[in-house]
Amino acid sequence: MDDTSGTEKPCPQTEWMIAVRDRRDRTAFARLFDHYGPRLKAVAMRGGASAAEAEDIVQDVMLTIWHKAHHFDPGRAQVSAWIYRIARNRQIDLFRRRARPEPEEIVGEERNADDAAEAVALDQEAARLRAALARLNLDQRHMIEKAYLGEMTHVEIQEETGLPLGTIKSRLRLGLQRLRHELKELRKA
Amino acid sequence: MSDIRHHIPDWMMRDYVAGALAHPFALVVATHVSMCDECRALMGTHEVLAGAALEDVDAAPLSADLRERLFARLDDAPPDHVRPAPRRQGIYPGPLAEAIGAPEPRWRSLGMGVRQSILHDGPDGSARLLFIPPGQAMPEHSHRGLEATLVLQGSFRDETDHFGVGDVEVADENLTHVPVAGPDEPCICLAATDAPLKFSGLIPRLAQPFLRI
Numbered sequence: 262m263d264d265t266s267g268t269e270k271p272c273p274q275t276e277w278m279i280a281v282r283d284r285r286d287r288t289a290f291a292r293l294f295d296h297y298g299p300r301l302k303a304v305a306m307r308g309g310a311s312a313a314e315a316e317d318i319v320q321d322v323m324l325t326i327w328h329k330a331h332h333f334d335p336g337r338a339q340v341s342a343w344i345y346r347i348a349r350n351r352q353i354d355l356f357r358r359r360a361r362p363e364p365e366e367i368v369g370e371e372r373n374a375d376d377a378a379e380a381v382a383l384d385q386e387a388a389r390l391r392a393a394l395a396r397l398n399l400d401q402r403h404m405i406e407k408a409y410l411g412e413m414t415h416v417e418i419q420e421e422t423g424l425p426l427g428t429i430k431s432r433l434r435l436g437l438q439r440l441r442h443e444l445k446e447l448r449k450a
Numbered sequence: 451m452s453d454i455r456h457h458i459p460d461w462m463m464r465d466y467v468a469g470a471l472a473h474p475f476a477l478v479v480a481t482h483v484s485m486c487d488e489c490r491a492l493m494g495t496h497e498v499l500a501g502a503a504l505e506d507v508d509a510a511p512l513s514a515d516l517r518e519r520l521f522a523r524l525d526d527a528p529p530d531h532v533r534p535a536p537r538r539q540g541i542y543p544g545p546l547a548e549a550i551g552a553p554e555p556r557w558r559s560l561g562m563g564v565r566q567s568i569l570h571d572g573p574d575g576s577a578r579l580l581f582i583p584p585g586q587a588m589p590e591h592s593h594r595g596l597e598a599t600l601v602l603q604g605s606f607r608d609e610t611d612h613f614g615v616g617d618v619e620v621a622d623e624n625l626t627h628v629p630v631a632g633p634d635e636p637c638i639c640l641a642a643t644d645a646p647l648k649f650s651g652l653i654p655r656l657a658q659p660f661l662r663i
Contacts, residue, residue, distance in 0.1 A: 287521070287524070290524075291517065291521075294517055294520065295517075297504075298512050298516065298517070299509030299510055299511060299512055300504055300505070300507050300509050301504075302509075302510040302512060303507045303508055303509055303510040304504060304507060306510060307507075308469075312510075315510070316512065316513060316516055319512065319516065320516065320519065320520050320523070321529070321531065323520055324520070324523060324524075324528075324529060324532075325529075325531065325532050327524055328528040328529075328532045329532060337494070338494065338497065339497075339498050339501055340501070341501030341502065341504050341505050342494065342497035342498045342500060342501035343497075343501075344501070344504070345497060345500045345501045345503075345504045346467075346497055346500075348504075349467070349468070349469040349500075351531065352469060353469050354531055357473070359473060360531075361469065361473075361476055361480075362473075362476050362477045362479075362480035362481070362545035362546075362548070362549065363480055363535060363536070363544075363545060364480045364481075364483035364484045364490065364493070364535075364543075364544070364545060365484040365535060365536065365537070365538060365543055365544035365545070366535040383498075386498070387498050387501065387502060390498060390499065390502050391502045391505065391506065394502055394503075394506065405499065405503055406503055406506075406507070408464060408468060409467070409468050409496075409499065409500040409503040409504075410500075410503055410504075410507060424499070426495050426499065429494075429495045429498050430491045430492060430494070430495040431491075433490075433491040433494040433495060433498075434487065434488065434491040437487045437490060437491060438487070441487070
């Protein structure tokens with residue numbers, strides 16, 4: 262696991278996603294596909310899809326990413342988290358034949374040019390989390406994997422693993438506060 | 451909005467994020483998150499952890515032509531499943547407004563001024579809106595399974611605590627309670643169960659199959 266403290270750039274996946282969002286960059290989209298495609302296929306198959314169904318899901322998810330790229334906000338959602346959510350929605354759509362209810366989006370105006378700083382901060386938290394995950398014992402890692410990629414339910418992750426989830430939650434909470442504040446200012450103007 | 455004191459339990463949020471939560475409860479979670487930044491952050495946290503699991507999963511190789519097939523579709527119109535996020539209507543946050551599917555819920559009277567509007571009823575449980583007049587008590591009931599109740603307007607009180615707008619009470623079969631609506635305005639809430647409710651009184655129990663409560 263890399264030690265990312267001190268890096269000033271977001272992770273490559275985030276940069277690809279921003280290039281897709283801002284410039285409809287097809288090379289960056291191909292990189293995202295090469296990176297996440299095989300992972301998404303593996304997750305879909307763990308969820309019970311056949312290899313062919315899993316590839317259909319990969320295509321659907323990648324198309325959704327392409328069309329929803331303008332919603333991507335790296336200060337508020339880490340890229341792999343954002344893609345995971347899209348993939349889960351798609352899988353629920355297909356298998357339950359009913360869309361999963363989703364929360365309202367908080368609609369801001371044009372993004373600040375400096376969302377890179379917030380993206381870096383969130384990426385660093387995510388990198389720390391992955392490092393902490395790598396240090397868990399095998400049973401605990403399997404539990405996390407099953408909890409998010411399989412069908413295990415009713416799990417209290419934080420209590421059993423001591424993962425640094427509190428810091429991530431505070432950062433996300435802070436991002437939301439800032440956004441709410443900006444929206445309030447906008448309405449005043 | 452910042453007055454919310456009763457939140458989605460951690461395990462329920464994890465189940466929602468992982469896609470393992472039954473539809474009626476997923477509706478409660480999505481609606482509550484629309485009202486509560488604390489739980490929006492909790493949801494984001496579980497998603498970061500899920501994203502980490504996605505990064506670390508053993509990848510499955512793709513068919514050689516999949517990328518080409520995908521790129522051939524990029525200029526097509528967005529597929530149907532790429533739909534705009536739902537919008538709030540009055541007291542009903544986006545996901546709930548979508549489930550209601552009309553400007554106003556279709557209320558049915560349950561007597562004593564209490565009304566309900568069933569939004570979902572299936573093998574995975576039920577979701578409905580309840581309208582309780584000010585100061586009115588709901589019949590005492592315990593649960594065969596899990597029940598989550600989210601306040602959208604007004605408030606209610608039971609043996610455990612007071613619940614205002616945005617608060618969610620999660621109760622299991624161990625709780626037999628008598629929710630009473632607050633005195634100022636009708637209490638409107640979203641109630642999800644994974645089994646039909648059972649009432650303690652004889653009459654409501656007989657009426658249960660007809661009323662679907």
